[in-house]
Amino acid sequence: MGWQKRLQQCSLSSSLPEGFEERQPDGETLTPSAPEPASPVDYAFSHAGEAFVASLSGALYWPEQKTLLVADLHLEKGSAFARLGQFLPPYDSQRTLALLALDIAHFKPETVICLGDSFHDVDGPKRMSTSVAERLQALTTAQKWIWLTGNHDPLISSDLGGEICDIRQMEGANCAVILCHEPGESAGLEASWQSDTLCLEICGHLHPVARIPARGRTLRRKCFVLAKDRIIMPAYGSYTGGLELCEEAFAPYMSEDAKLLVLGRQTLAMHGASISVPRSSSRRRR
Numbered sequence: 001m002g003w004q005k006r007l008q009q010c011s012l013s014s015s016l017p018e019g020f021e022e023r024q025p026d027g028e029t030l031t032p033s034a035p036e037p038a039s040p041v042d043y044a045f046s047h048a049g050e051a052f053v054a055s056l057s058g059a060l061y062w063p064e065q066k067t068l069l070v071a072d073l074h075l076e077k078g079s080a081f082a083r084l085g086q087f088l089p090p091y092d093s094q095r096t097l098a099l100l101a102l103d104i105a106h107f108k109p110e111t112v113i114c115l116g117d118s119f120h121d122v123d124g125p126k127r128m129s130t131s132v133a134e135r136l137q138a139l140t141t142a143q144k145w146i147w148l149t150g151n152h153d154p155l156i157s158s159d160l161g162g163e164i165c166d167i168r169q170m171e172g173a174n175c176a177v178i179l180c181h182e183p184g185e186s187a188g189l190e191a192s193w194q195s196d197t198l199c200l201e202i203c204g205h206l207h208p209v210a211r212i213p214a215r216g217r218t219l220r221r222k223c224f225v226l227a228k229d230r231i232i233m234p235a236y237g238s239y240t241g242g243l244e245l246c247e248e249a250f251a252p253y254m255s256e257d258a259k260l261l262v263l264g265r266q267t268l269a270m271h272g273a274s275i276s277v278p279r280s281s282s283r284r285r286r
Contacts (some may be wrong), residue, residue: 041055041056041266041267041268042054042055042056042061042268043261043268043270045226045261045270047200047226047231048172048174048175048198048200048229049172049173049174049175049198050062050064050172050173050174050175050177050200051063051064051173052231053107054224054261054268055103055106055107056263056264056266056267056268057099057102057103057236058070058071058222058233058234058235058236058263059100059103059107059236060202060224060231060233061107061109062172062177064172064173065111065170065172066109066110066111067109067110067111067112067113067170068103068104068107068109068111068112068113069113069115069179069202069233070100070103070112070113070114070115070233070236071114071115071116071117071181071203071204071205071233071234071235071236072115072116072117072118072150072204072205072207072233072234072235072236072237072240073096073100073114073117073118073119073236073237074092074096074117074118074119074120074152074235074237074239074240075092075093075096075097075118075119075120075124075128075132075136075237076092076093076119076120076121076124076125076127076128077092077120077237077239077240078090078091078092078093078239079093079124079127080120080121080124080127088239090129091238092237092238092239093128093129093132093238094129094131094132094135095238096236096237096238097132097135097136097139098135099236099238100112100139100236101135101139104139104142104143109143110143110144111143111144111145111146112139112143112144112145112146113145113146113148113168113179114145114146114147114148115148115150115179115180115181115202115203115204115233116148116149116150116151116152116153116180116181116182116204116205117150117151117152117153117181117204117205118147118150118153118156119152119153119156120152120153121152121153122152122153122154122155124153125156125157125159125160136160137160137161140160140161140162141161144162144163145161145162145163146162146163146164146165146168147160147162147163147164147165148165148166148167148168148179148180148181149164149165149166149181150181150182150204150205151181151182151205166180166181166185167179167180167185167186168180172200174198175198175199175200176198176199176200177199177200177201177202178199178200178201178202179201179202179203180201180202180203181203181204181205182203182204182205183201183203183205183206183230183232183252183253184201184252185201185203186199186201186203198229199229200229200230200231201229201230201231202230202231202233203230203231203232203233204232204233204235205232206225206232206243206249206250207222207234207235207240207241207242207243208222208223208224208225208232208234208242208243208245208250209221209222209223209234209242209243209244209245210222210223210244210245210260210262210271210275210276211244211245211246211276211277211278212262212271212275212276212277213275213277218277220242220244221262221263221264222234222235222242222262222263223245223260223261223262223263223276224260224261225245225250225253225254225258225259225260225273226258226259226260226261227253227254227255227258228255228257228258230253232253234263244276244278245260245273245276246276246278254273255273256273256274258272258273259271259272259273260272260273260275260276262275
């Protein structure tokens with residue numbers, strides 16, 4: 001069952017006001033007649049000798065450590081925009097946590113690690129409604145929970161529950177794995193290890209989005225970027241945008257052997273990095 005269908009089973013769906021359309025992370029409207037997935041919504045793969053399972057939601061499960069990883073939830077982004085006079089439906093935090101609860105129920109992890117920018121700003125937790133705060137507390141107390149700090153939330157209150165740190169180092173089956181928010185933050189730790197130690201960095205921050213040519217048009221989809229020694233995760237939050245892979249920030253990671261695990265409407269698909277086309281190319285094809 002796709003995450004869209006699973007999310008519709010939550011109590012949240014009944015609280016949406018009339019006229020508020022359900023949308024995917026890429027902005028496309030969901031229709032009640034959308035077909036069931038043609039293949040499983042999980043995608044198992046290995047990278048740097050480690051086994052992972054990616055979810056259509058943008059979560060990453062690490063079976064070796066029984067750990068679920070999510071990046072860039074940006075909770076309370078809607079209320080942050082409202083403070084600036086840009087009013088959005090105030091359901092992003094509820095929807096994001098509802099989806100995360102479903103991923104937790106699906107994978108049954110012992111540990112959940114949020115890779116930074118879990119809140120859109122440091123005051124986000126103060127703006128949570130009672131129902132959102134209670135849902136979050138239920139999640140953080142049900143399993144081990146670790147918050148990594150990000151550029152949007154450099155300070156995280158201990159009142160939220162769980163452990164708080166900047167970078168997390170873990171031992172995988174075949175290499176050392178460093179969890180951090182921004183790509184490259186693990187450089188200092190890597191330098192202190194033996195030269196023959198294999199390292200894999202898993203991070204977020206960049207909100208990667210690929211532009212995929214399809215039947216004369218271009219689809220814009222969130223994706224995992226699998227570089228030589230790094231996994232850059234897609235943004236998980238309901239209101240998170242995306243940075244296209246043609247942007248300069250991705251240049252250090254888009255080598256010829258890089259792979260993209262693209263999140264479609266119903267399935268995930270692995271592609272070479274060359275599948276993503278820049279905006280200028282798509283214009284020329286029109």
